[in-house]
Structure formats: C-alpha cells, structure tokens
Amino acid sequence: MPVKATLKAIAVAAGLLAGAGLGALPARAAGGETALPHVNFSFDGLFGHFDRASAQRGFQVYKEVCSNCHSMHLLSYRNLRELGLSEAQVRGIAATVQVKDGPNDEGEMFERPGRPSDRFHSPFPNEQAARAANNGALPPDLSLITKAREGGAQYVHALLTGYEDPPAGVTLMPGMNYNKYFPGHQIAMAQPLSAEGQVEYTDGTKPTVEQMVEDVAQFLTWAAEPELEQRKAMGVKMVLFLVILGGLAYAVKRKVWADVH
Ligand code: HEC
Numbered sequence: 001m002p003v004k005a006t007l008k009a010i011a012v013a014a015g016l017l018a019g020a021g022l023g024a025l026p027a028r029a030a031g032g033e034t035a036l037p038h039v040n041f042s043f044d045g046l047f048g049h050f051d052r053a054s055a056q057r058g059f060q061v062y063k064e065v066c067s068n069c070h071s072m073h074l075l076s077y078r079n080l081r082e083l084g085l086s087e088a089q090v091r092g093i094a095a096t097v098q099v100k101d102g103p104n105d106e107g108e109m110f111e112r113p114g115r116p117s118d119r120f121h122s123p124f125p126n127e128q129a130a131r132a133a134n135n136g137a138l139p140p141d142l143s144l145i146t147k148a149r150e151g152g153a154q155y156v157h158a159l160l161t162g163y164e165d166p167p168a169g170v171t172l173m174p175g176m177n178y179n180k181y182f183p184g185h186q187i188a189m190a191q192p193l194s195a196e197g198q199v200e201y202t203d204g205t206k207p208t209v210e211q212m213v214e215d216v217a218q219f220l221t222w223a224a225e226p227e228l229e230q231r232k233a234m235g236v237k238m239v240l241f242l243v244i245l246g247g248l249a250y251a252v253k254r255k256v257w258a259d260v261h
Helices: 002-023 052-064 077-083 087-094 127-133 152-161 209-224 228-257
Strands: 098-101 110-113
Touching: 052 077, 052 209, 077 087, 077 209, 152 209
Parallel strands: none
Antiparallel strands: 098 110
8 A cells, every 4th residue: 555655665765774874884895805703792783782781891801901002092081980880980990090290389290190080091101112012013092993993893803803823825024913804914913812711800701702802892882982872862763753754744745635636
C-alpha cells in the first residue's frame, strides 16, 4: 500500500542518513594494507555508548604502560570524572605526578603535586628528549589518536595485536619491530602489551592481552570523542523527527488531494 511504502521509504532513507553520519566506521583505504580484524565495541552503531568500566580499565593501562612514552596533553585529570571516577580518586591520581609551576614570589619555578585541573603529565619535557629515548622515533600524543588514524579504535586494536616475526626475506632496520598493520610494517614501538597480567585490574576482570588492548582502545576513543554519546542520541532524535514529519506530510498530502481524484 502507498502509505506503508512511503513510510518504509522514509525510514530507509533516514536509516541510510543515520548510517552514513553516525554508525559507520571509517573504512580503511584498500591501498595494499592488511585489512583490520573487526572487534565489536560498545560505542559502535546508532545506539553506541561508552563502556565506562572498560574505559576506566583502559585509563589504568594507559597510566601504567603507555604513559611511559606517550603524552595526552588535551586531557586534564578532572575529565576522568566523566568516566565515573570519584572526586577523591581523581585527586589521588593527580597527586601522583609532580608538576612544574611558578614562578613563586622569589621568581623561581618549583614542583608541586598535580591537581585535578592539571593536564595529563607528559613523560618527556620536549620532542628531542622523546626521540632520544625512542630510537629517533616520536611517540605521538594519544589525545586524538583514534580520530587521527583511519580505522580509529579498530586500528589501535589491530596495531597493538599485530606484532609478529618478520616474514622471510624482510630485514628489519635496527631497533624496529614488525607489525602487520602499521603502514610500512616497521615500527619503532616495541609491543607494549604482550603478557597477561601486565596490569592488575581491581574489578576482577582478567587482564588478558586482548582485554587490555580493548580497554585501552575504549579509553582512547572516549578521550578523542567524549561527545560521541550525545551526538548519537541527537542522531536518533533526528531520525525519529524525520520519520514523523514525513508521515505527517504524507497524511496532509492525502487530505488536500482527496477530492481532486
Ligand atoms: C617504550 C615506549 C612506548 C610505549 C610504552 C608505548 N608506545 Fe606507542 N609508540 C612509541 C613510539 C616510539 C611510536 C612511534 C612509532 C613509529 O613511528 O615508528 C609509537 C606509536 C604509537 C601509535 C601510533 C602508530 C601510528 O599509526 O603512527 C599508537 C596508536 C601507539 N603508539 C599506542 C600505544 C599504546 C596504546 C600504548 C600503551 C598500551 C603504547 N603505545 C605504549 C613508543 C611507545
């Protein structure tokens, strides 16, 4: 029937719009790169949301492992409140780092314990120091990494699980590691998560390598796109609005033209 068909068409069109704008993951260019293995993340799809327990564990992985080399300069400790950490927990975490502040009344810089309003502590004072400690390579800031790399969280997951021995005939440059998913396959970062239990979770979750990788990918996605949930909720409202508006428009059209036929 026409009414049904029209409503269906509207719904399909709205679905397509939503899919294009909200649910779809950026596809990886088929430029000879290895296809990424697919992981289901809680934030995928139209009704996607963050798994806060996983993101909290992911922060722990970042703090204990990744933050030895990578900064996340766009985040402040107080942002962690959005992941469900208490004020006291955030204070405690911030206080574990020493922050350079000043000048004081004598004109001197001094160190003090971190506060919730401080940005995440960077492991190196400058780029040169970061490179010197990493075989010349620069560990990129991870604040926006899931947006900066095609594939986002899927890429981060693939990268962290993509280490293997180089295939026969491939010689690695000194200090480099073979990774299936890194463009060019030679990466200066050694496999950061390689053994179960590298991080000890307090919520009873088993810290397998896969679990730690998924948790840190969840955390990095939240860090790069904290507004993802609102964006998706707004998308769902828009779709509903369009469907209702479409239905109304059709009903009005039928009414107006009823006598003409
Ligand atoms: C020992 C230092 C070190 C640790 C620890 C470390 N990384 Fe790295 N990471 C690097 C370096 C160096 C690079 C740059 C590699 C290159 O360009 O060859 C890098 C690059 C990356 C990249 C970018 C890859 C790309 O596509 O350019 C990501 C993502 C990443 N690291 C994530 C992580 C995560 C997540 C952790 C924690 C689980 C972590 N790293 C731990 C040193 C480290």
